[in-house]
Amino acid sequence: MAPSSGLVVQLRREMQRFAPFSQMHPEHLDRLVAQSSQAYFAPGETVLQPEDGPPSHLYYLRQGAVTGRRGLAEMAAAGFQYEAGDVFPVGAVLGQRAVTATYHATQDxxxxxxxRETVLELAQLSPPFGDFLNRRVLQFLELSRRAVQVAYASQTLAEQSLEAPLRSFARKTPVTCRPDTPLGDALQRMHDQHIGSILVVDDEERVLGILTRHDVLGRVTLPQVPLDAPVSEVMTRPVHVLTVDDTAQEAALLMSRHGIRHVPITERGRLVSLVSERDLFAMQRLSLKQVSTSIRAARDVATLELVGQDIRRFAHNLLAQGVRARQLTELISHLNDVLTTRLIELVAERRHVDLRRxxxxxxxSEGRQEQTIATDQDNGLVFASDAPEADRPGWLDFARDVNEALERCGFPLCKGGVMAMNPQWCLTPREWCERFDDWIEHGSPEDLLNAAIFFDFRPLVGEPGLVAPMRDLVTRRARAVPRFLRQMAEAALRHRPPLNWLGGLDTADEDGRALIDVKLQGTAIFVETARIYALAHGIEETSTRRRFEAAAGPMGVAASESEAWVEGFEFLQLLRLRVQLGAEAAAPQATERPNSIDxxxxxxxxRRVLKETLRLARRLQQRLELDYLR
Known part of the structure; x- marks a missing residue:
């Protein structure tokens, strides 16, 4: 029965509460409603089943609930549930195929x-509707991210998103000179225009070098370079540059890592603009470079304890900008790296330790560069020695100083003892390789737990060449031992997504709160699966995102599917960050349950994105089970 004109208006208002209908033009939404019909299903009644063939309609669930159960050939836990506002079965309608599950109404x-004809027509007329059909989970994720940004907008002064490409910034005409320009002329131009640097370019506007005010003392005054010398003799080269397609986040990281204040921007190799730190964070109380510079300038651990608090404040500001979880965790991990590096340098200086050894x-998570705010220590030490037993005590004393200082800076000691001050994790490269090889060879439960932690290692401070044999062994040996990969898969499948037999969210009730451990029951599933497929295909990447991206080809997976894995993982990371940063939508137990959300x-x-993401995690586990346990 087609709805009446009055009901069309009522249905439009009802549907505008949900995506994607809330983004559709009213005219398009009215057309959708007017060309649709209504249907009622009693509790227990079949709505759709494979025997019906390709469905001729897309179902919008107004009221009640519908569950789907897979056939006997599928896993017993493969149920799912649709609630008011859900649309199904998108894939079957667009692909003109029968559904693969039997759908039943569980209530009125x-x-x-x-x-279907209306669906295809409106997919062309209404971009929001078309995008929803083609990128359903990703569309929900984007809407969720926007909702967070709106919720936090009043808490921050930031106006520029770090995701914006540098081409979107107002272009500034850089002050330049040619390499044969006399030094005196270049300095005079800097003085006249009240600038702290001048770029040196060739006739095709390609950046060759830069001369800054800070260079003058060490490169000009003290060496007594004559002012008629060409600027090319004293300019700094090469220059760190970015393109108009790079993002503000990449510019911020570049400035932080190299201690610079300006980055030249090029287009097709030609200089077109200059972006400064002030441009990136003009309206922000804290900038990435300000925080990292303060950390690097710290002269003692007590100062680091104070400066380290800025990391949390900075993360809060970025969340308010609507920055994605991946960028947030990368930036947090970067600042944690800067703090740890500076702390190790201070301890090494005091103890006269040669970091080259x-x-x-x-x-x-630190190795994967996926740290959130609530994170304890997971670290180890590799040292060069021809007499390990004689040298180990000294390295353990050094490591203990570092671990205890990190604790004072806000990184709790690891309850499992996975720290460099533990003799088990303070080894020579040969000892580390022997230990890794033993874990792969035997695969006991403890070995598998250790592999899950240590195989994500990343060199941070010191001589990176010491760990090269370790990475080579892991990459080579793990894929050569199928039994080990099977054992890793069995361990990864012990934690299942919190979905009940109907496919709804299965929460733990605690003091009136419906809790889900987003780490144990969510992100860990993506992390473990990505690690297994990376090991199976000899992929050296350690981050979950890069592992999925690199494994998609060898696995025969479409880029859109691996993109959905990445987006699902990062949405769960965002939920964790919101809890830990005390977001308005988070439960008040943030400190006692930093990974649980109500x-x-x-x-x-x-709620919809969470359910979709957990379903995605379940399908990922099904793939893992098919590949390694059947």
Whole structure:
């Protein structure tokens, strides 16, 4: 039965509460409603089944609930549930194929049936509707990210998103000169225009070098270079440059890593603009470079304890900008790296330790550069020695000083003892390789746990060449031992997504809160699966995102599918960050349960994305089971 004109208006208002209908033009939404029909399903009644063939309608669930159960050939836990506002079965309607599950109403259920012809027509007319059909999960994720940005907008002064390409910044005409320009002329131009640097370019506007005010003392005054000398004799080269397609985040990281204040921007190799730190963070209280510079300038651990608090404040500001979880965790990890590096340098200076004889390695989430705010220590030490037993005590004393100082800076000691001050994790390269090889060879439960932590290692401070044999062994040996990969898969499948037999969220009730451990029951599934496929295909990347991207080809997976894995993982990371940073949507137990979220506090979009992401995690585990356990 087609809806009446009055009901069309009522349905439009009802549907505008949900994506993608909330983004559609009213005219397009009215057309969708007017060409649809309504249907009622009693509790237990079949809505759709494979025997019906390709569905001729897309179902919009107005009221009630519908569950789907896979056939006997599928896993017993493969159920799912649709609630008011959900649309199904998108894939079957667009692909003109039969559904692969049997759908039943579990209560009095009312649906709006949208003809397939109308679906295809509106997919062309309405970009929001078309995008939703083609990128359903990714569309929800984007809406969720926007909701967070709106919720935090009043808490920050930031106006420029770090995701923006540098071409979107107002272009500044850089002051330049040719390499044969007399030094005196270049300095005079800097003085006249009140600038601190001048870029040196060739006739085709390609950047050759830079002369800054800070260079003058060491490169001009003290060496007594004559002012008629060409500027090319004293300019700094090469110059760190970015293109108009690079992002503000990449510019911020470049400035932080190299201690620079300006970055030339090129287009097709030609200089077109100059971006400064002030441009990136003009309206922000803290900048990445300000925080990292303060950390690097610290002269003692006590100062680092104070400066380290800025990392949390900076992360809060970035969340307010709507910065994605990947960028947030990378930036947090970068600042944690800067702090750890400076702390190790201070301890090494005090203890007269030669950092060229060792390498401090980051493990776990730090090794993957996926740290959130609430993170403890996971680290190890690699040292060069011909007499390990004689030299180890000295390295252990050094490591203990570092671990205890990190604790004072806000990084709790690891309860499992995975720290460099533990003799088990303070080894020579040969000892590390022997230990890694033993884990792969035997694969005991403890070996698998250790591999999950240590195989994500990343060199942080010291001589990176010491860890090269370790990475080579892991990459080579793990893929050569199928039994080990099977054992890793079995261990990874012990934690399942929190979905009940109907496919709804399965929460733990605690003091009236409906909690889900987003780390243990969510991100860990993506991390473990990505690690296994990376090991299986000899991929050296350690971050979850890069592992999925690199493994997609060897796995025969479409780029869109691996992109969905990445986006799902990063949405769960964002939920963790929101809890830990005390976001308005987070539960108040942030400090005692830093990875648990009360689903009752989530808005409608986030609840939907969470459910979709957990379903995605379950399908990922099904793939893992098929590849390694059957």
């Amino acid at each position: 259920t009312f649906c709006l049936l949208i003809p 060792m390498c401090w390695i980051a493990l776990g 689903v009752n506090t989530l808005n409608d979009i986030d």
